[in-house]
Amino acid sequence: MALLEVNNLALSFAGLHVIKELSFTVEEGSIASLIGPNGAGKTSVFNCLTGFYKPTGGDITFNTKSIVAKKPHKITQMGMARTFQNLRLFKSMSVLENVMSGMHCRSKAGPVGSVLRTAAQQREEAEIKEFCETCLKFVGLLDARDRIASNLAYGDQRRVEWARALATQPKLLLLDEPAAGLNHDEKQQLIELINKIRDELTITIFLIEHDMGLVMKVSEKITVIDYGEKIAQGNAEEIQNNPKVIEAYLGKEEDEIG
Amino acid sequence: MANFSDTLGEWLRPQKNRMFILLVLAAIAMLIPLASSNYVLEVMTNVWFYVMLCLGLNIVVGYAGLLDLGYAAFFAVGAYTTGILTSHFGVNFWLTIPVAVCCSACAGLLIGGPTLRLRSDYLAIVTLGFGEIVRIVARNLEITGGASGLIGIERPSIFGFQLNQIVHFYYVFLLLAILACFVSYRLQHSRMGRAWQYVREDEDAAEAMGINRVAVKLYAYVIGAIFGGVAGCFFAVKMTAISPETFMFQQSVLILLGVVLGGMGKIPGVIIGAFALVLFPEVFRGLGSMRMLVFAIVMLIIMLYRPEGIWPAKKS
Numbered sequence: 001m002a003l004l005e006v007n008n009l010a011l012s013f014a015g016l017h018v019i020k021e022l023s024f025t026v027e028e029g030s031i032a033s034l035i036g037p038n039g040a041g042k043t044s045v046f047n048c049l050t051g052f053y054k055p056t057g058g059d060i061t062f063n064t065k066s067i068v069a070k071k072p073h074k075i076t077q078m079g080m081a082r083t084f085q086n087l088r089l090f091k092s093m094s095v096l097e098n099v100m101s102g103m104h105c106r107s108k109a110g111p112v113g114s115v116l117r118t119a120a121q122q123r124e125e126a127e128i129k130e131f132c133e134t135c136l137k138f139v140g141l142l143d144a145r146d147r148i149a150s151n152l153a154y155g156d157q158r159r160v161e162w163a164r165a166l167a168t169q170p171k172l173l174l175l176d177e178p179a180a181g182l183n184h185d186e187k188q189q190l191i192e193l194i195n196k197i198r199d200e201l202t203i204t205i206f207l208i209e210h211d212m213g214l215v216m217k218v219s220e221k222i223t224v225i226d227y228g229e230k231i232a233q234g235n236a237e238e239i240q241n242n243p244k245v246i247e248a249y250l251g252k253e254e255d256e257i258g
Numbered sequence: 259m260a261n262f263s264d265t266l267g268e269w270l271r272p273q274k275n276r277m278f279i280l281l282v283l284a285a286i287a288m289l290i291p292l293a294s295s296n297y298v299l300e301v302m303t304n305v306w307f308y309v310m311l312c313l314g315l316n317i318v319v320g321y322a323g324l325l326d327l328g329y330a331a332f333f334a335v336g337a338y339t340t341g342i343l344t345s346h347f348g349v350n351f352w353l354t355i356p357v358a359v360c361c362s363a364c365a366g367l368l369i370g371g372p373t374l375r376l377r378s379d380y381l382a383i384v385t386l387g388f389g390e391i392v393r394i395v396a397r398n399l400e401i402t403g404g405a406s407g408l409i410g411i412e413r414p415s416i417f418g419f420q421l422n423q424i425v426h427f428y429y430v431f432l433l434l435a436i437l438a439c440f441v442s443y444r445l446q447h448s449r450m451g452r453a454w455q456y457v458r459e460d461e462d463a464a465e466a467m468g469i470n471r472v473a474v475k476l477y478a479y480v481i482g483a484i485f486g487g488v489a490g491c492f493f494a495v496k497m498t499a500i501s502p503e504t505f506m507f508q509q510s511v512l513i514l515l516g517v518v519l520g521g522m523g524k525i526p527g528v529i530i531g532a533f534a535l536v537l538f539p540e541v542f543r544g545l546g547s548m549r550m551l552v553f554a555i556v557m558l559i560i561m562l563y564r565p566e567g568i569w570p571a572k573k574s
Contacts, residue, residue: 050466076468088463090456092571101456105468107449111481114448115441121448128449168468 003028003063003172003204004049010057011044011228018044019228022058026172026221031198031205033219035212035239037248041228042208043085046176050082051075063171077105081170083161085177085208091150095141098149098160099132102167135163138201139193155186162193166201173197175207179214187214194218216240224248267570287432291425299424301540303496306431307489308532312516313438313525314485319514320523321451322478323458324374325382328389329513331369332483334396334505335362336490341408341500342401351414355491362487363480365392370479374472389510397502407501414495427496434492435529438485442525445481454478455523519560521567530568 002025011019018041026032036042047053049060051072060067067075076082081102090098107128113121136142139159144152149160158178165173178194179187191214197203209215215222216236224232224239226248232239239245270276291299315329339358343349349357373384396402403409413422421427445451453474456464465471494500512535520531538556542549560568 052462052466071470072462072465073468073470076466082466084463084466088460088466090459090463092459093452093455097452097455100452101464101467101469104449104453104456109449111445111448111450111477114450115444117444125449164467 001028002026002061004206005061006045006049006058007061008058009045009048009055009060011041011048011053011055017228019048019055022225022228022230024223024230024233026204026206028171028204029198029202030220031194031207031218032221032223033207033209033215034223034225035209035215036225040225040248042225043176044228045225046082046174046208049075049174050080073105076168076170079169079171080174081165081168081172082174083158083165083176083178085180087154087157087161089149089157089160089164091148093149094146095136095149095152095160096129096132096145099135099163099167100128102135102164102169103128103132106169132163132167135166138166138196139163154181155183158182158186159193162197166197166203170203172204172206175205175209177208177210179209179211187211190214191218284436291428296424299428301536303424303428303431305533305536306428306435307493307496308513308516308536309435309529310431310438310489311486311513312520312528312532312535313435313442314482314489315513316517316523316525316528317442317445317454317485318478318482319517320528321446321454321458322475323454324475324478325379326385326479326482326510327382327507327514328369328385328387328392328510329482329486330505330507330509331389331392332362332365332486333490333493333509334392334502335365335483336487337494337500337504338396338402338408338490339487340491340494341411344412344495345408345410346401351412351491351495352416355488358487358491359484362483362490365487366480366483367476370476374475374479386507386510389505389507393502393505396505402502405502407499407504408494409499411494411498411500413498421495427492430492431496434489439525439529441485446523446525450474450477458523515557519557519567521569521571524567524569524571527567527569534568 004026006025007023009019009022022045034042034045044053048055051067051070051074054069062078062080065078067078090101107124109121109124133142133145136145139162141156141159141163144156149157152160179190182190194205195218198205219236221235222233222239223230224245231244231248232242290302311333315326318324318326336358339361340351340354343354343357344351369385369388373381376384397405413420415421421430453469456467456469457471457474461471516531516535517528519534520529521527538553539549542552545552
């Protein structure tokens with residue numbers, strides 16, 4: 001069953017068509033990716049999915065419900081979490097506090113309960129803490145829980161972002177260029193982590209990536225876009241041999257132009 | 259200097275040491291009236307009053323990161339609610355407090371609801387306008403006593419004991435300040451307090467984590483307004499007279515100054531800010547009209563060398 005279904009999605013800014021008639025699906029329990037050259041509109045697609053941009057046309061169905069024109073926090077509540085291309089941590093807060101942000105939409109204590117420290121509020125705080133520590137443990141950062149987020153190494157900050165996204169208890173996890181800025185070892189760990197999230201937590205994963213090696217290794221289905229249009233779709237092997245994809249990435253061969 | 263604050267920070271880390279310091283400070287505050295003149299008491303009462311106002315504004319500015327230039331308006335709503343109800347309708351002072359809480363919360367909703375969708379700079383302009391509107395409305399309505407304000411607001415009594423000495427008000431305001439600290443602390447370390455900080459640090463990321471940014475900001479606004487409103491109630495009965503001039507733009511700026519000076523979002527910092535705000539002009543009274551100039555220079559120096567406020571930020 002398709003967890004995410006995008007139909008004829010269109011987005012334009014003042015006459016500039018960023019996304020044109022884009023359709024694809026992400027199957028439940030799969031690892032899918034969206035690739036394309038720089039400026040192809042990948043992040044714009046992500047922003048439409050997560051509610052940060054309002055698409056100018058088309059429909060997005062998540063978990064059998066339409067999410068077009070829903071606010072970002074509503075979409076997260078419905079079970080779609082995301083990470084950002086450039087780290088967007090809450091820099092001056094501790095690692096644990098960062099992860100706790102994910103649990104906000106899964107808890108409900110209000111100001112009065114917090115001031116009075118009611119039994120229900122204390123129980124909820126303990127639950128939030130416990131669950132977030134599990135998330136940190138999952139990404140291997142439990143030891144750093146009390147450190148200030150901006151003091152961590154870059155690769156670790158990325159992992160805080162994943163833990164934070166996992167804390168929202170998503171059905172679908174969107175990763176925006178998860179390998180950007182990581183070294184070889186860290187990329188290897190990332191591949192393991194992506195597989196672990198899907199296999200152990202049964203969370204569907206949809207990612208945007210520049211790093212072809214990583215995309216080819218983890219994804220079961222790849223959608224390729226260029227200038228906001230879908231140019232190919234398939235598994236790693238089919239994509240690698242698709243002439244249109246090669247053209248988009250490398251340009252036409254000289255003799256063809258001549 | 260840096261070394262000293264590091265060792266102090268280290269010593270303050272265990273909960274036990276912190277509780278000890280707090281108890282000592284509370285004891286000193288309790289004992290001040292035993293050995294002070296009325297002048298000192300008057301000044302210290304003012305300090306506790308500003309502690310409460312600054313802590314209220316700190317929720318809006320420090321925790322949620324919203325620049326509010328019209329905070330005196332909420333303080334005015336509380337003061338006028340009590341003033342009008344007690345002097346025109348003969349309502350018991352203590353019963354006016356819940357009414358004032360509702361009124362200031364409504365004022366917070368009224369101004370926050372439509373404007374919190376705006377990003378910070380516009381919000382500052384709208385709050386500035388709101389502050390002025392409230393003052394001008396109070397100046398022109400009959401029920402608020404127009405430009406001369408309300409006079410002869412009755413002093414409250416509790417269990418037949420009338421509060422009319424400065425010592426009584428000293429303890430009332432000290433209690434209010436302690437209550438404000440307590441509520442601020444609990445809010446800061448709660449789900450709501452964390453949500454404010456997320457929104458302050460990165461609005462988009464907070465939204466992506468499932469936080470309704472408008473609702474969270476509105477909560478900060480309304481709670482901040484309630485702090486101001488309650489402070490206003492007690493201000494009205496302490497002064498027994500209020501006039502629109504008490505709630506001028508300068509008042510809002512002064513409160514904001516206390517918050518920024520001490521360190522936004524840090525309770526001990528905000529308390530120090532409130533102290534500096536009230537004590538400085540008093541200590542340097544001998545300088546005459548020069549003191550405001552000296553005050554301004556000291557502020558500039560603090561802003562230049564400690565932009566994050568007097569109280570140090572947490573490190574780790």
